[in-house]
Every structure is written in structure tokens, then in C-alpha cells.
Amino acid sequence: MAIDKRFIGREYGPYTYTIGAEKLREFALAVGGAHPAAGTPGEPPEHVSPLLYDDAAAKKGPYGDIIAFPSFAVVFAIRPFGAAVADPELGVNLLMLVHGEQELEFLDVMRPGDVMTTTGRIENIYGKAGMEFVVVATESRNQRGDVVVKGLWTGVIRS
Amino acid sequence: MARTFQVGDTFTHVRECDLYRPIYYAGASGDFNPIHIDPEVGKVAGLNGVILQGLCTLAWAVEAVGLFVGDPGRIRKVKVRFSRPVRPEDVVTFEGKVIALEADRLTTEVTATNQRGEAVLKGAIVEASLG
Incomplete structure (x- = not known):
């Protein structure tokens, strides 16, 4: 569907x-x-x-x-993607969900004590080759308001 | 530790996905999707058992480039497409090549292949700062 x-x-x-x-x-x-x-x-x-x-x-x-190991960022930056694919209104079958693509950009290193705030937005939803794709863009800022991590998350829902 | 890099330089990094690595990565990352930790769920999902979190494979590609440039804090960007899942007991070989070099930025292309010669990452891009 x-x-x-x-x-x-x-x-x-x-x-x-x-x-x-x-x-x-x-x-x-x-x-x-x-x-x-x-x-x-x-x-x-x-x-x-x-x-x-x-x-x-x-x-x-x-x-x-x-x-932080650079991709430690996924620990907190995944939240909007996780919320999107679990959003009951989208109706994603989580058993059929796999991670298709991932982009991460690191504008600075992260240290203990940094407080990261992440927001995200569904960038795209499309079908291709009989599968559904959900793309979520995220941005994570530190306690000084600087953007430190940008993410682009692509989930693939197999049919 | 100053070293110079050139377009065309290559590097290799080998990692084994030991039996419990998906569980260790789940604990460290919080990604407890049952397809990574429960073989029965993996079967129901049509994956023939558990698969490693793609983000762990991504981390290994990042690790490969961090080792090549000598400092994990220099990684600035990573972009991957997951071609095929990594499974417990797979051995993954990461082969990287410098494809662009600017004043303070090095761009590498990384391919990851399992022990059967199948690509798990194709044409991943990892960038590092040199400044």
C-alpha cells in the first residue's frame, strides 16, 4: 500500500x-x-x-x-526518522523496513557534556521498483546553537 | 604526524562481523530493531536470519577513512547506499581510494565486499578535513 x-x-x-x-x-x-x-x-x-x-x-x-566516534551522532539524530517510520498515520510495516541510504555531515567534533537538539522533516515519499521510500532530513545543534550534524535518512519498505 | 595525500592513494580495512556484533551495536546505539537481534524475526521478515545494522557497516567505512587520515575527528561527511546486508560471521573488506583533494578536504570512495565477493557498500563517499 x-x-x-x-x-x-x-x-x-x-x-x-x-x-x-x-x-x-x-x-x-x-x-x-x-x-x-x-x-x-x-x-x-x-x-x-x-x-x-x-x-x-x-x-x-x-x-x-x-x-565522539563521528557516527555516534546516529544515536540521537535517528529520532525523527524513527518517529516518522513509526508514525501510525504513515502506516509503515516495520518488519519490511530496511535502511536504504544514509548521509551524515559533521560540522564539528562532539565531546562529553554537549547537549544536542535534533529536529527532522519528511523530505520525500516515493515508490520505485515496487518498493516504498521514505526520506527524512535531520539537523542537530549543540548547546551553543551551532549546527553540528546534518543527516539524510532513507528507509526502504520492501513489498 | 604530517603526511601528504594524493589522488589515487588507496587503503584497505578488514572487519569481521562476529556472532554478537549486531547485539553489541544494538546496545551501544539503541537500535534494537528485532531484525538485528532475533533470528526468528529475521526469518519472518524474509531476511534469512539477523542482519547487522547498516549504520554499523557505515561506521566501519568511517573507521577505515579515520585510520587512513590518522584522526577520527577529521571525518566531515559520509554518504552510503546499503547494497546488501552484512550477517554474523561475515568478513567485510573495505577498499578506499582518494578521488579528490582540495586545500583542506580529502574525498574518498569506499567499496565494501563480503567474503563471497559480494558488494555490501558500493561507491560510498567519505570526506575528511586536512586542516
Whole structure:
């Protein structure tokens, strides 16, 4: 069943998220291949940059504190996309939903304590090759009001 | 750590999706869509078991470029199309190439292939700052 194009332009948010140091470590190490155990995110694999988890090394580094793995941003910036595909009026079958495409733009690094506010908007709804596509654009600002992350999320609903 | 880059430079990064990686990534990211953690739901959804979150594959492409430029904080943009899901126990090889170089910006194209030679990411673009 085709999703009604009249929902193009519908907005979701704002959603606010405070970045915490342990969450940054957990994400960087999960991506990096560590094995979480006993309440820790696990031992950092050798290839993972210490700027992402080691306070002492990061303090001496270019950013003065640990920084977020860039795509950590999805943890908070996904909210409008999640809200759109779960919006009962759109009627998306979540079991048939897969992630089709993703764009992320990072205008600055993110550090523990940053407070990110994300808003989003349905940019497009269309059908192609028997599948339905929902495209959501997001923008995340820090506590100073600067745009730090822009996202373009494309969900594909298989038929 | 100053190094110079040239258009045409290449790099490779290999990652294994170990058995529980989709669950670890779910915990870290909050993406607990059951198609990533429950094989039964994966079957009902016609996916033949669980699949790794596409955003974890994206993260590995970003990781590959971060290692190439020597600092994950320099990543400025990523654009991917998910061609095919990654499954537990897949080994994914990321092959990148510098396709453009401006004063302070490096653009790479990254392709990711599983152990069967099937593309999981085709023509992903990752940009990093050099300033």
C-alpha cells in the first residue's frame, strides 16, 4: 500500500540528548570490535583511536577531551526518522523496513557534556521498483546553537 | 604526524562481523530493531536470519577513512547506499581510494565486499578535513 505523499513536510522533534563520556566509549568500542563484559565496554582493539576512549591521551590530543566516534551522532539524530517510520498515520510495516541510504555531515567534533537538539522533516515519499521510500532530513545543534550534524535518512519498505 | 595525500592513494580495512556484533551495536546505539537481534524475526521478515545494522557497516567505512587520515575527528561527511546486508560471521573488506583533494578536504570512495565477493557498500563517499 502506497504511503500518502501528503505527509511530505511533516516535522518531528525537537529531541534533546546530553552526550555522556561512558556512552561515547561504549559506542566507539562496540564499533571497534571490543567484547563488552562485566559492566565494561571491553578491551579496546589496537586499531581504535585513543582519542575516542582514553581520557589522558585525549587531553594531550587536538581536542582536549575524548570525542565522539563521528557516527555516534546516529544515536540521537535517528529520532525523527524513527518517529516518522513509526508514525501510525504513515502506516509503515516495520518488519519490511530496511535502511536504504544514509548521509551524515559533521560540522564539528562532539565531546562529553554537549547537549544536542535534533529536529527532522519528511523530505520525500516515493515508490520505485515496487518498493516504498521514505526520506527524512535531520539537523542537530549543540548547546551553543551551532549546527553540528546534518543527516539524510532513507528507509526502504520492501513489498 | 604530517603526511601528504594524493589522488589515487588507496587503503584497505578488514572487519569481521562476529556472532554478537549486531547485539553489541544494538546496545551501544539503541537500535534494537528485532531484525538485528532475533533470528526468528529475521526469518519472518524474509531476511534469512539477523542482519547487522547498516549504520554499523557505515561506521566501519568511517573507521577505515579515520585510520587512513590518522584522526577520527577529521571525518566531515559520509554518504552510503546499503547494497546488501552484512550477517554474523561475515568478513567485510573495505577498499578506499582518494578521488579528490582540495586545500583542506580529502574525498574518498569506499567499496565494501563480503567474503563471497559480494558488494555490501558500493561507491560510498567519505570526506575528511586536512586542516
